[in-house]
Amino acid sequence: MKPLVVITGASSGFGAAMARLFNANQYPLLLLGRRVEKIQALELSGEVMIKQADVTDRAALENAITQAEAIYGPTDLLLNNAGLMLLGNIWQQNPKEWQTMLDTNVLGVLNGMQLVLPQMMAREHGTIINTSSIAGFKAFENHAAYVASKFGVHGLSETVRQEVAAKNVRVMLIAPGAAETELLAHVTDDHALTEYQAWKESMGGLTLDPKHVAETVKFMYEMPQEVNIREVDIAATRQD
């Protein structure tokens, strides 16, 4: 039997594409999100556990992972993917949006890592792939708090990679460019949204297909355990 893969943010976008691909390849899955009905609607078959968990709710995350590991064995891959992007300029954006992004995109990622790392380090086997963004190393207008959160994901991923490397545990990072997902659905600032969409149009409207991000993380994971593809930046060819 293949080892357990845990995916946060499995209800849409990249996470849903990852869930489909790993399910098609017979990995037992724990799929997490707040909208479980959207995960159920993926209609996956086989060894799939679906649990409602907000990544900022450590108890819910821990409970779900414990239940899945009792059935499928230890988590061997955590796809720490849940996140959101709320755009706006710094002098007008509601600070509650900053808080939501930092809580979800940074603390949510730390929560997932802390919950699976002790058993991975004890087993001297395991992989975590954090989803960052091109905005994790490059600035974009109207993205201050989002960029802060994703630079944070880059920094914490490299820090933890160094901390656990001697235990044969891999921390990897994928940094995608713009893709067609539900990411923009939560933006409340119409001006920032219009500017973002104009930027996407300037690339000929061609953005990443989430399935290519899923294929990339699967490739990264399936490299031998002694090889760590530390970071992959992946974007549509026409993205600037």
Ligand code: NDP
């Ligand atoms: P989607 O909005 O389609 O998916 C986001 C996922 O995150 C959903 O499954 C959502 O599930 C989940 N999520 C959001 N907040 C929480 C929370 N508090 N607790 C648990 N789950 C949560 O967007 P993407 O697929 O595009 O985003 C996935 C990741 O990719 C994010 O980290 C994003 O920052 C990153 N990214 C996206 C890019 C893009 O252009 N699309 C580019 C670069 C990076 P639910 O609402 O059901 O909880």
